[in-house]
Amino acid sequence: LVVLVMVLRADRSVANTTLAVLTLISIAVAGTMVVQGFSSGSRATPAEARYVPPASAALPQLSCIDDLAGDAVLSACEKALFGSAESAAAAVAYAANQITLLISLGDVATANKGAGSDLMALRRAVERDELVILYQPKVDLRDGRVVGAEALIRWRLPGHGDISPAQFIPLAEESNLIQEIGEWVLKRVCRDYGAWQQQVPKPGRISINLSLKQLRQAEFLTRYRSVFDESGVAPSNFELEITETTLMTEAGRMVRLLDELHAMGLHLSIDDFGTGYSSLSALQQFPVGTLKIDQSFVRHATVSREDATLVRTIIEMGKNLDLEVVAEGIESQQQLDFLRSRNCHYGQGRLFGEPMTATDFLQLLLAQVRGEEGYGRMFAGG
């Protein structure tokens, strides 16, 4: 294991071809050590029990996956050597997941007969209809009613499962594919919305994420306009989410663009608010109607005084500027109670369930129309 750690540290290119074999060996060895660890019960400490993937796991490009897998194997070995039994087990599971993804992408590349760059694989995915949209309900924190949803794209890679947009959107941004994917998302969401409207009078407002590269496309406005015209669904049913960092990157240009989008009837929101560096005066120039508090602050608001203060301040600021405030990433009842006690308007998060298919979201809306309880029990206390 020590040799393997040293080899991987010295030369990452080894990872490309021999990674799968090395991983199997290391997983077997690490697995044995885990079993030993569990049976002796001597090295486990609660603090180490939750394995946090290496920071590079957040690296967005698929071409980095072999590197990520390399990191994961390395980490698994290190955990097995020096860490607790639980942390090693979690690290091994993470490494196995990265390898599965690597192998799946390898399969796609082989199927593409050598044309198999990550970008080609993604292009094929678009052609083969492997992209899907899931909807995460947005809930009114005053009464638990569903007031809309956020559309989140996934790449449903056969044999692997879903790949997160954080991994493949940056790849699409390296070419015009981002434009194609962006239009596909809008068309699909308009199509789903049209279908919901047949059965529910007001399906609520649906938000769609936009990245900087999409907004930079020369044809962006014209193309978006024509998608709305063709779909027959009014733009006022939708909200575009733009991250705080994107807004501030080219603030002057963004103001003009956002003014045009706003004039079309679209709502605009600032996503991941709190992670960028917007000034209050800049904020007032944009025709935004909503601030979405980044989930990292929400996650710690019940345990960290600093994050609690930050969340409270954003809510107050939003109210004073006449903006709606949405808290992202609500995972626990305590977080929900905290946000409600601070009069946060809206929220999203796993507490209300994982992002769901268009059909499941329609069922949720229909149940609400029938007056069924929905999320009501979580709101009983206030």
Ligand code: C2E
């Ligand atoms: P985002 O817009 O900030 O979306 C929120 C992310 O948090 C989503 O990840 C969602 O699944 C996840 N999430 C929701 N509830 C919880 C929770 O309670 N706890 C935790 N830990 N996470 C939660 P996802 O779907 O992987 O999307 C990642 C990012 O990819 C999005 O961040 C958004 O910036 C981008 N994205 C998603 N769909 C699209 C798209 O259609 N186009 C573009 N350009 N970007 C997209």
Ligand code: MG
């Ligand atoms: Mg978003």
Ligand code: MG
């Ligand atoms: Mg966000």
